[in-house]
Amino acid sequence: MAFAVQDSGKGPAAALRVSPHAERGGLKARERRVGWLFLAPALIAFVAVILVPFLRALGLAFTRYDLQTPVPEFIGLGNFHAILTSPEILGSFVTTAIYVVLATAGSVLLGLSWALILNQPFRGRAALRAMSLIPWVLPSTVTAFVWGWIFNSRFGVLNALLTSLGVIDYPTAWLSTSGGAMTAIVITKVWFSVPLFMSFFLAGLQSLDKEQLEAARVDGAHNLALLRDHILPHLKPVMLVVIVLGVIGNLQHFDTIFALTGGGPVRATSVLSIEVYRRAFDQWDIGMASAVGLLWVATILPAAWFYLRHLLKGA
Structure with missing residues (x-):
C-alpha cells in the first residue's frame, strides 16, 4: 500500500519548518527544566534540613527515648498523656501565649506609630x-x-537612670523576678521587631491617596478621625499579614530569650522553644522533646495556614 504525499510546492525547507506552537512548547519545557534545576538546591536543603528531621521527630514523639532507654521504645500516646498531666509543660503553653500576645501587640502598635511618624515630611x-x-x-x-x-542589676543603665531620677532607691534585679524577666524578653523582642513591622506599614502608607486625606481635613476631620476612617481601613490587609507574621515569629522565637534569661527565673520565661531545648539537651529526653515539639508545630500551623491562604489569594 502506498501513501501519497502532497507536495506543497515550497521545496525541502517546508518540511524542516517547525510550527510556532511547537517552538513555544519546546521553550516552555526548557524553561521548566531550568526552573527545576535552580529549585533543586533549595528542595534538597529543605528535605535534608527540615523535612527529614521533622519526620524523624514525628516518629520519636511516640517512643520513650532517654538516657535509660538508649534505643527508642514505642509507647504510643504515652508522651502526650504525660504532657497533659505535667504542670511544667502546660505552664510553658501559657507562658508562650502570654509572650506571643504581648510581643505581637507591642510590635504592631509601635511599628504602626513609628511608620506614621516617618511618613510625615x-x-x-x-x-x-x-x-x-x-x-x-x-x-x-x-x-x-x-x-x-x-x-x-549592678551595672545596668536602667537602674542608673531610675536611681538618678529618684524613682527607685536601690538597684533592682529585673531579670531575677518573674514579671521583670517577662517584661525584659518582651521589650527585647519588640525592639527587635519594630523596624520590620514599620517597613510593612510604611510601604502601605505610601499607596494611600493623599488627596483623600486632604479632602477629609477640609471637611473638618481631626487626626484620630483620619486614622480611624481612612488610614486603618487602608492598612487592613497589611495589618493582617503583619499580625500573622508576628504570631508565627514569636511562637518559634528562641535565641534572644535563651541568651537573656535562659527560660528563668524558675521557668517564668520558659516558652515552648526553651522547653523543647531543655527536654532534648538538658534532660536528654528525646521522646518527650519530640512530643512537645510536635504540639509546638501544631500551634504554629493555624497562623501559617492563614498566611499562606492570604498570600495565595492575592497572587
Whole structure:
C-alpha cells in the first residue's frame, strides 16, 4: 500500500519548518527544566534540613527515648498523656501565649506609630528611616546581650537612670523576678521587631491617596478621625499579614530569650522553644522533646495556614 504525499510546492525547507506552537512548547519545557534545576538546591536543603528531621521527630514523639532507654521504645500516646498531666509543660503553653500576645501587640502598635511618624515630611526623614532599621539588622544574640546589660542589676543603665531620677532607691534585679524577666524578653523582642513591622506599614502608607486625606481635613476631620476612617481601613490587609507574621515569629522565637534569661527565673520565661531545648539537651529526653515539639508545630500551623491562604489569594 502506498501513501501519497502532497507536495506543497515550497521545496525541502517546508518540511524542516517547525510550527510556532511547537517552538513555544519546546521553550516552555526548557524553561521548566531550568526552573527545576535552580529549585533543586533549595528542595534538597529543605528535605535534608527540615523535612527529614521533622519526620524523624514525628516518629520519636511516640517512643520513650532517654538516657535509660538508649534505643527508642514505642509507647504510643504515652508522651502526650504525660504532657497533659505535667504542670511544667502546660505552664510553658501559657507562658508562650502570654509572650506571643504581648510581643505581637507591642510590635504592631509601635511599628504602626513609628511608620506614621516617618511618613510625615520633615528634614532628615530618609536618614532616620535608615537608622530605624539598625535593631533589625543587628544579630539577635547581640540584641539580647545589649538588653541584658541594660537590665543588669549592678551595672545596668536602667537602674542608673531610675536611681538618678529618684524613682527607685536601690538597684533592682529585673531579670531575677518573674514579671521583670517577662517584661525584659518582651521589650527585647519588640525592639527587635519594630523596624520590620514599620517597613510593612510604611510601604502601605505610601499607596494611600493623599488627596483623600486632604479632602477629609477640609471637611473638618481631626487626626484620630483620619486614622480611624481612612488610614486603618487602608492598612487592613497589611495589618493582617503583619499580625500573622508576628504570631508565627514569636511562637518559634528562641535565641534572644535563651541568651537573656535562659527560660528563668524558675521557668517564668520558659516558652515552648526553651522547653523543647531543655527536654532534648538538658534532660536528654528525646521522646518527650519530640512530643512537645510536635504540639509546638501544631500551634504554629493555624497562623501559617492563614498566611499562606492570604498570600495565595492575592497572587
